[in-house]
Amino acid sequence: MEEEKIKFVKIYSNLPDKIRKQDIIVVIEQRPYTWNAVYFEINNNTVLGKKILKKLKEMDII
Numbered sequence: 001m002e003e004e005k006i007k008f009v010k011i012y013s014n015l016p017d018k019i020r021k022q023d024i025i026v027v028i029e030q031r032p033y034t035w036n037a038v039y040f041e042i043n044n045n046t047v048l049g050k051k052i053l054k055k056l057k058e059m060d061i062i
Contacts, residue, residue: 004053005042007062012039026055 012020012035020035027033028051033041038056041049056062 001050001053004057004062008038008042008053008056011062025061026052026059028052028055 015035020039023035024032025035025038028048033052038049038052041052043049053062
């Protein structure tokens with residue numbers, strides 16, 4: 001899981017602010033999440049953050 005987190009942070013850090021705030025990267029349990037929301041969940045090691053990392057890996061984003 002740590003490897004996926006590192007990959008996500010590398011991608012996130014190279015995105016322009018506008019994309020981080022507006023673009024939806026993933027939908028979990030019918031709720032959309034922007035890059036910023038995803039970063040918050042992953043950075044804080046929440047259960048949702050772990051679900052998001054798993055989904056991003058399944059989607060070949062990370």
